[in-house]
Amino acid sequence: MAMRETILKAIEEPMKRYYEDMTTVLGNWQPLERAAAELLEGRDVNDEEIPEVYLPMLQMMRLIAKVTRESEWDWADPRIQEIFKDKAASPLYGIFTRVMAGTVSAIFSNLQIGTLVEVGAGPGQVTQSICEEMVKRNQSIPLIISDRAPGIMQVREKLARAFPSLSITAHIWNVTEPPPGDLVDRLVKPVLVFERFCLPYAGHEAIDMISPIADILVMQDDLSITGRKMSFDLLYEKIGTTFLTFSEAMRHLKKYFSFIHTCDKETTEAINSGVTTFTVALK
Numbered sequence: 001m002a003m004r005e006t007i008l009k010a011i012e013e014p015m016k017r018y019y020e021d022m023t024t025v026l027g028n029w030q031p032l033e034r035a036a037a038e039l040l041e042g043r044d045v046n047d048e049e050i051p052e053v054y055l056p057m058l059q060m061m062r063l064i065a066k067v068t069r070e071s072e073w074d075w076a077d078p079r080i081q082e083i084f085k086d087k088a089a090s091p092l093y094g095i096f097t098r099v100m101a102g103t104v105s106a107i108f109s110n111l112q113i114g115t116l117v118e119v120g121a122g123p124g125q126v127t128q129s130i131c132e133e134m135v136k137r138n139q140s141i142p143l144i145i146s147d148r149a150p151g152i153m154q155v156r157e158k159l160a161r162a163f164p165s166l167s168i169t170a171h172i173w174n175v176t177e178p179p180p181g182d183l184v185d186r187l188v189k190p191v192l193v194f195e196r197f198c199l200p201y202a203g204h205e206a207i208d209m210i211s212p213i214a215d216i217l218v219m220q221d222d223l224s225i226t227g228r229k230m231s232f233d234l235l236y237e238k239i240g241t242t243f244l245t246f247s248e249a250m251r252h253l254k255k256y257f258s259f260i261h262t263c264d265k266e267t268t269e270a271i272n273s274g275v276t277t278f279t280v281a282l283k
């Protein structure tokens with residue numbers, strides 16, 4: 001079977017599960033958007049006013065509104081760290097982690113992959129799930145994790161202790177720049193690159209830095225289909241995130257990949273969302 005068909009078949013199952021998770025847990029995003037609009041106007045929103053599943057996101061947005069009114073946003077601020085930790089551990093993020101790990105591992109289980117590369121790995125939640133999948137599936141594909149933050153080295157140490165049978169290396173890589181030479185030297189083709197929620201901080205142009213090394217790219221980022229900014233986007237812009245659009249991401253991806261697939265079309269329609277979140281691209 002051609003690579004394209006193999007991948008489409010492999011990701012069917014994790015995407016079906018994602019559809020079920022999202023349509024059961026969410027319904028639609030309007031309450032969160034309304035809350036963002038209120039916060040932008042300088043009003044507060046009580047926890048009881050939105051469905052519980054959105055609470056960690058409401059707390060994060062409330063904090064963004066408050067902190068950016070008073071001072072500069074600083075990720076090292078302990079209040080921010082604390083709330084981000086809760087957000088990352090929330091059921092909604094659990095769904096995002098499961099589908100990402102499910103998609104990447106479905107691909108490497110069905111296709112020979114030489115190297116896995118994660119971009120903007122942060123605290124390594126997705127990485128950990130992918131390591132668990134590799135061990136469960138009795139595989140050990142060399143894994144390179146990267147981030148612009150030096151903390152990636154400690155993340156590697158922790159993962160290497162937890163998964164001694166796996167080969168994990170780490171590199172500091174700011175993806176607004178080309179990959180470091182020692183990372184490129186480690187690559188064995190075909191290379192599968194994946195990233196989650198890094199592009200909002202690095203911008204569309206980072207696609208031009210990560211795509212040249214990727215034979216397969218899996219991206220999990222909210223890409224606006226309409227190109228119209230929502231209150232949610234305006235609030236997050238206050239902390240320096242880029243408003244990502246589907247059309248601009250496609251313009252960059254098309255320079256490198258012959259096949260680009262939006263994996264979550266049905267989910268987007270079912271939950272009445274203005275963004276698509278999962279893209280798989282092949283050379």
Ligand SMILES: C[S@@+](CC[C@H](N)C(=O)[O-])C[C@H]1O[C@@H](n2cnc3c(N)ncnc32)[C@H](O)[C@@H]1O
Nearest residue numbers: 120121122147148149174175196197198201202
């Ligand atoms: C929201 S966190 C996501 C972390 C992880 N991917 C996850 O989904 O849990 C964004 C990550 O992107 C990293 N990042 C932001 N800009 C970057 C850049 N230009 N190059 C590399 N990493 C970057 C940050 O350091 C942070 O770890």
